[in-house]
Structures are given as C-alpha cells and as structure tokens.
Amino acid sequence: MSMRLLNTELRRYFSRRVMVGGLLAGLFIVLGVNIFQLARSSTSPDLNDALTVGVPQKCLVRMSGPTPIYSGACVDGLANGPFEGQVEEHIDHGGRSFGVGVNNGAELKPALIERAQDRRLHISATFSKALKIIGAPMVFLSILLASSFLAADFGTSIGTQLMFEPRRRLTYLTKTLAVMIGAALITLALAVFAFALQYIGSATRGITTGMDGHWFGLRLADTGRIMLAAAIAAPLGLAVAALTKRTVAAVGMFFGMYIVLGVLGGTSWGRPIAKYLPINSLTALAVNEFGPNTNWFGIRTMLGALMVASIIALALTALTSAWFERREMR
Amino acid sequence: MTAAISIEALTKTYAARGQQVRAVDGLDLEIPQGGIFGFLGANGAGKTTTIRAIVGHMRATSGTIRVFDMPVPKHLPSIIDRVGALVEAPLFFPNFSGRKNLSLLARSRGFPQERVDSVLATVGLTDRAGSRFATYSLGMKQRLGVASVLLKDPDLLILDEPANGLDPPGILEMRKLMRDLSAQGKTVFVSSHILSEIEHTCDRVAIIARGKLVRTGSVQEILSTGTTSRYTVKVPGDSAVRDNAARSLLAAGWSVFADEHGEMLVDVAAERAHEITAHLANDGLWVSELAPVARTLEAAFLELTADAQGGAQ
The missing domain is CATH 3.30.70.100 (Alpha-Beta Plaits)
Known part of the structure; x- marks a missing residue:
C-alpha cells in the first residue's frame, strides 16, 4: 500500500469540518465526565435518614437537635449484633441495607447515620472509570467520522480522486486504513486530554498518589483497548456508508443496533444473534466488561470480543471493496 | 505513431426504469495524437458515456478501448499520469478550498506543491484559491476542474463540455488554453454540443448520434460534407x-x-x-x-x- 496515498487520505480525513465537530463532541464528553467527578470531589461526611431501634450509646456521634447522629461504621459493625427478634424493616443507606430490628416491641426512632465519605478525585482510581465512561462514545464517534468520510466522497470528489488513483480496491482499502488510524489517534488524543484533566483535578482538589509504573501500564492497556475498539468500528461505519452512500444510514444503523440488541437479548432465541452483533462486542471491548454477568450478550473474553468484531469488520470491508471496484461512477 | 485513443465496437447498455438503454452502440473511433479533437453530439448522444468508459468510470458492455495503445480500464493505472480528464461537472470536496482540493490530489501522486499554484494561476483562480469550493460559481468550479486536469501535465486531456458555466471571456480563455496545450504537442479531446465552439477550436471532429458514429474527419471535411x-x-x-x-x-x-x-x-x-x-x-x-x-x-x-x-x- 502506498504510504503517499495513505498520507493523503489521512490529511483528507483530518481536514474535514466534521472533524472539528467530532473532536469538540469528544472533548465535551471528556470534560463532562471530569467536571462530574470534580464536582463530587470532597471529604465531607454524608448524613442519611434512618429509623433505628436499640442502637447502643457507643455509636452516638452527636445530636442534631432531638435527632441522634450515629456513626455509620459503628452501626454497620453491629450488623446482627444488638438486634434481637424478627427483622421488620430494611433501610437503605447509600446502597447498603442493614437490618433494624424490633427489640421487644420497642418503638422505631428517627436518627441520622453518618458515614465518612472520601470522594476526592484520585487519579489512580478515577482515571480508569473515566476511560470506561468515554469508551462507548468513542466507538460511535469513530463510526460517525468514518461514515461521513466516504459518503461525502460519493456526492463530491470520488470521480476526481479516481482520475489520480484508478486502482479502486487500493483506494478503498487505503481509506479504510486511514479511518482506522484516524479513529485510534482521536481516541488517544481524547484519552490524553482526559488524563490531563484528571491530573489537574487530582492535583488541585484530590489525590495524585498511586501513579506508579504498574498503574501506567494498566492505563495504557485500557487506552489501547478503547483505541482498538474505535479502530475496528471505523471500517464498519465506512463500509455501511459506502454501500448506502449515506452517513446517516451508517450512524442510524449502529445506534439502532443497540435497540435491536436490547430486544434480541431479552429472548432466548435472540441472545445467540445478539452475541454476534458488532456493536455488542465493540461496546464490551470499549467498556472492558466481559463475562456472563455483563450487559454484553455472550461476550466472555476480550479475545472473543476482538475476534467477533474483527471478523465482521474484515468481511464487510472485503465485500465493500469488491463492490467499490465494480461500481459505475455516473 | 499510435493513436491517443482507439475505440472499437464500443457498446454500453444499462437499465433505466426497467428498460435496457443502449447509450453507446458499436462506436468505432480513433483520436490521433496531437491537435484538438472535437467530439460532437446532441444531449444524450452518448458522449459522456463514452468518456466515462475511456477513463474507467464505467465498464463497457462490449468492445475495446485503448489509450496510448494500452487497453483500459485494465491498464489505466500505468498510464493515468498521462491522462487528465474533466468529466461533466467538476467534483471536489465542497468544504475544502480550491487549493486544498488540488493539493491533496497532487500529494496523492507525489507532484510538487508548487505545481498547484502554477495551475491555479493558469486558470485564473489564484485570488480565490483559498475560498471553499462550495462558494465557487459554476465558471470557477469549471476552472478548478480544468486546473485539476492540468495538475498532471498530461499528454492527453479529455474535457467534457469544458465551456459549461464560463462567461464569454472565460470561453475565449478556454479556447486559447486548448490551443496552447495543442501547440505543446498535447492531445486535447473535447466534447461539446456547442458547435460554434468546436468549429473555432478543433482540428478534427467526430459526430455521434444515438451512440453511433455518424462522421469523423477534419473540420473542413465535415463542412464540405453534404449534397447541397x-x-x-x-x-x-x-x-x-x-x-x-x-x-x-x-x-x-x-x-x-x-x-x-x-x-x-x-x-x-x-x-x-x-x-x-x-x-x-x-x-x-x-x-x-x-x-x-x-x-x-x-x-x-x-x-x-x-x-x-x-x-x-
């Protein structure tokens, strides 16, 4: 494959106006995730309403007017301790329920449970979460940027381009490689941007400890995985747009695939089909969720996700390049 | 000397609204190297279909086409740098500037970027080279199309209705450009349905009607044709x-x-x-x-x- 041609296609890919919109959308998502994490960055304790009975005095932290404030850690530690008799009620505290027993028919009393919260931005813990959140949007951004690349060509300059490079299959495959590299580079750029924001946020309003070589290795692997998902998604968007000559068809198809995924996944006969929808494996890859207890049907390993998505992308690229070679330009 | 373009028994049919349309019907044509060759025909006569087949945008149903004695489209890649073509409306990325569009095309063939400015000057687009293609008038788009053809400095220029959208001074410039190129020894194959344009510009012409060759020869030979x-x-x-x-x-x-x-x-x-x-x-x-x-x-x-x-x- 000609490097000169690849270089040209990459320039063409990155020079489009949609790229500005796409990058802005990506930056906005990354920024949104960081702003959310930054807004939650605090060490103040949470107070949760509760109804209690028979909580020993040692757990009392202080009074808020007539309402006792108990230490959450202390109450949690009681677990099955001081309560006797039948458990009547469960009160949820921050996602964790604990039993409040009826002790000899004693009356339930309102109280506040205080739990120490450390939600400070801690890059070594929160960056992997940020990457996980931006993973799936990166897949869609990749599809959008790839599908708009060739669909725009068909209405405009493809005939002129073919007067300079008439080897159509080569032209299509070079465009495919360009959108894959382009998607991976954009994902990398946004991951670096996310890292920069996380570091600045952690340094100013959080904690920056724990960033050792091992951690960097793991985050590089995370980034590489999302880049891979975006890179595999790109030729899918390109192929569908080439076949339909419509960007919106490709984007709509992959968005619609999520709905189909939900419908098929809800049926016993549909689950094996859902497993092989490319968006299933691509999203599993992007968000790093594999195994039977995830939302991604039948995708149990990263290698499995990679294989399913890659085989579909390869098959669709081969089919589309053959069609592109024979297509008449009118 | 081999012909610039040699067409034998070219036929092209395609389906339109459930019917088979024969756009080109057993066309034989030979365009010698050098000079300006006019390709005349009414709208729908098969001119553009023939040109599309020559440049590989369409596949012939039957017949053969040779460009510089090489069968096309099979060997088009090996002679593509010798052939420049403007087929119907010039097509470029609408949101790129004229210069950016040409620059990318030049880069894909490894042509020096100075060549871009040179051809832009030749077609008189230097002042608007930085503007988006979408903002160009029809005439300016046509000029950019011609500039893209000149970018390769080809031996054979195929121009399909090059005067489309040009104002009278633009038409005169186009006529002069074609003559200059011809004087440099290049072959200019120009299709048009504007007969006065062809008459004033071309050395030889071919007339087609309903996909068939009606007559070919020098302009003088064509003018002396007829019984009355x-x-x-x-x-x-x-x-x-x-x-x-x-x-x-x-x-x-x-x-x-x-x-x-x-x-x-x-x-x-x-x-x-x-x-x-x-x-x-x-x-x-x-x-x-x-x-x-x-x-x-x-x-x-x-x-x-x-x-x-x-x-x-």
Whole structure:
C-alpha cells in the first residue's frame, strides 16, 4: 500500500469540518465526565435518614437537635449484633441495607447515620472509570467520522480522486486504513486530554498518589483497548456508508443496533444473534466488561470480543471493496 | 505513431426504469495524437458515456478501448499520469478550498506543491484559491476542474463540455488554453454540443448520434460534407423584382428562403448553381450576385444527424 496515498487520505480525513465537530463532541464528553467527578470531589461526611431501634450509646456521634447522629461504621459493625427478634424493616443507606430490628416491641426512632465519605478525585482510581465512561462514545464517534468520510466522497470528489488513483480496491482499502488510524489517534488524543484533566483535578482538589509504573501500564492497556475498539468500528461505519452512500444510514444503523440488541437479548432465541452483533462486542471491548454477568450478550473474553468484531469488520470491508471496484461512477 | 485513443465496437447498455438503454452502440473511433479533437453530439448522444468508459468510470458492455495503445480500464493505472480528464461537472470536496482540493490530489501522486499554484494561476483562480469550493460559481468550479486536469501535465486531456458555466471571456480563455496545450504537442479531446465552439477550436471532429458514429474527419471535411449548398442570389431592382425572381425559382421547384436581411437564399447542389442564372435569365431577370453562403458546422451537424434525430423522435 502506498504510504503517499495513505498520507493523503489521512490529511483528507483530518481536514474535514466534521472533524472539528467530532473532536469538540469528544472533548465535551471528556470534560463532562471530569467536571462530574470534580464536582463530587470532597471529604465531607454524608448524613442519611434512618429509623433505628436499640442502637447502643457507643455509636452516638452527636445530636442534631432531638435527632441522634450515629456513626455509620459503628452501626454497620453491629450488623446482627444488638438486634434481637424478627427483622421488620430494611433501610437503605447509600446502597447498603442493614437490618433494624424490633427489640421487644420497642418503638422505631428517627436518627441520622453518618458515614465518612472520601470522594476526592484520585487519579489512580478515577482515571480508569473515566476511560470506561468515554469508551462507548468513542466507538460511535469513530463510526460517525468514518461514515461521513466516504459518503461525502460519493456526492463530491470520488470521480476526481479516481482520475489520480484508478486502482479502486487500493483506494478503498487505503481509506479504510486511514479511518482506522484516524479513529485510534482521536481516541488517544481524547484519552490524553482526559488524563490531563484528571491530573489537574487530582492535583488541585484530590489525590495524585498511586501513579506508579504498574498503574501506567494498566492505563495504557485500557487506552489501547478503547483505541482498538474505535479502530475496528471505523471500517464498519465506512463500509455501511459506502454501500448506502449515506452517513446517516451508517450512524442510524449502529445506534439502532443497540435497540435491536436490547430486544434480541431479552429472548432466548435472540441472545445467540445478539452475541454476534458488532456493536455488542465493540461496546464490551470499549467498556472492558466481559463475562456472563455483563450487559454484553455472550461476550466472555476480550479475545472473543476482538475476534467477533474483527471478523465482521474484515468481511464487510472485503465485500465493500469488491463492490467499490465494480461500481459505475455516473 | 499510435493513436491517443482507439475505440472499437464500443457498446454500453444499462437499465433505466426497467428498460435496457443502449447509450453507446458499436462506436468505432480513433483520436490521433496531437491537435484538438472535437467530439460532437446532441444531449444524450452518448458522449459522456463514452468518456466515462475511456477513463474507467464505467465498464463497457462490449468492445475495446485503448489509450496510448494500452487497453483500459485494465491498464489505466500505468498510464493515468498521462491522462487528465474533466468529466461533466467538476467534483471536489465542497468544504475544502480550491487549493486544498488540488493539493491533496497532487500529494496523492507525489507532484510538487508548487505545481498547484502554477495551475491555479493558469486558470485564473489564484485570488480565490483559498475560498471553499462550495462558494465557487459554476465558471470557477469549471476552472478548478480544468486546473485539476492540468495538475498532471498530461499528454492527453479529455474535457467534457469544458465551456459549461464560463462567461464569454472565460470561453475565449478556454479556447486559447486548448490551443496552447495543442501547440505543446498535447492531445486535447473535447466534447461539446456547442458547435460554434468546436468549429473555432478543433482540428478534427467526430459526430455521434444515438451512440453511433455518424462522421469523423477534419473540420473542413465535415463542412464540405453534404449534397447541397446554400447560395445568396441578388437581382438588381426593387423588392418587387426580387419577389418575382423568388416566385419564379419556387415555381421551378428550387428551395428558396429569405435571410434575416431579406436577401434571397437558394439551396442547390454546387454543380447546378449556374442553372439559377440561366433560369432567371429565361424569365428576363438578371442576376447581379450568386455567392455561396459559408456553411457552418451547425448546418453540417444538423444535416448529418438528421436521420438519427428523426429516428429518435
């Protein structure tokens, strides 16, 4: 494959106006995730309403007017301790329920449970979460940027381009490689941007400890995985747009695939089909969720996700390049 | 010397609205190297389909096309740098500037970027080179299309309706450009349905109608084609005398017309022109002038394609 041609296609890919919109959308998502994490960055304790009975005095932290404030850690530690008799009620505290027993028919009393919260931005813990959140949007951004690349060509300059490079299959495959590299580079750029924001946020309003070589290795692997998902998604968007000559068809198809995924996944006969929808494996890859207890049907390993998505992308690229070679330009 | 383009028995059919349309029907054509070759035909005659087949945008249903003696589209990649083509409307990325569009094309073939500015200057687009293609007028788009053709400095230029959208000065510039290129030894293959344009520019022409070759030859050969010529006939005297002469000729079966100035025109085979004077003299009318009217390519074209057009109707 000609490097000169690849270089040209990459320039063409990155020079489009949609790229500005796409990058802005990506930056906005990354920024949104960081702003959310930054807004939650605090060490103040949470107070949760509760109804209690028979909580020993040692757990009392202080009074808020007539309402006792108990230490959450202390109450949690009681677990099955001081309560006797039948458990009547469960009160949820921050996602964790604990039993409040009826002790000899004693009356339930309102109280506040205080739990120490450390939600400070801690890059070594929160960056992997940020990457996980931006993973799936990166897949869609990749599809959008790839599908708009060739669909725009068909209405405009493809005939002129073919007067300079008439080897159509080569032209299509070079465009495919360009959108894959382009998607991976954009994902990398946004991951670096996310890292920069996380570091600045952690340094100013959080904690920056724990960033050792091992951690960097793991985050590089995370980034590489999302880049891979975006890179595999790109030729899918390109192929569908080439076949339909419509960007919106490709984007709509992959968005619609999520709905189909939900419908098929809800049926016993549909689950094996859902497993092989490319968006299933691509999203599993992007968000790093594999195994039977995830939302991604039948995708149990990263290698499995990679294989399913890659085989579909390869098959669709081969089919589309053959069609592109024979297509008449009118 | 091998022909620049050699077409043998080219046929192209395609389906349109459930029917098979034969756009090109057994076309044989040879375009020699050098000079400006005009490709004439009415709208829908098959000019653009032929050009698309030459540049590989369409596959021929049957027949062969050779460019510089290489069969196309199979060997198009090996001769693509020698061929520049502008097929119908020039197509570029609308949101890129003219310069950016050309720059990317140049880069794909490894041409120096200075060449981009050079061709932009040649077509007079330097001032607007930085503007988005979408903002260009039809004429400017056409100029950019021609610039993209010149980018490769090709030996063969294929221009499909290059005067489309150009204003009169632009048409003159285009005509001059084609002549300059021809003077450099390049072959210019230009299709058009504007016959006066072809007549003033081309050395040789081919006329096609309904996908078939009707006639090919030098412009002079085409102009001298036909069985009748038109003559201006003047008789001394007032309009009454002229009317008498016209009535006399009409009565004798001649085809008599009046031009926009009221002058009498008669269609007659060249070898029988003298019979006009003899006939009028017999009626006591003396001819003061009997001059052939210069024949236009348009007249020749209409006469040559009359059968095909009639068949089409």
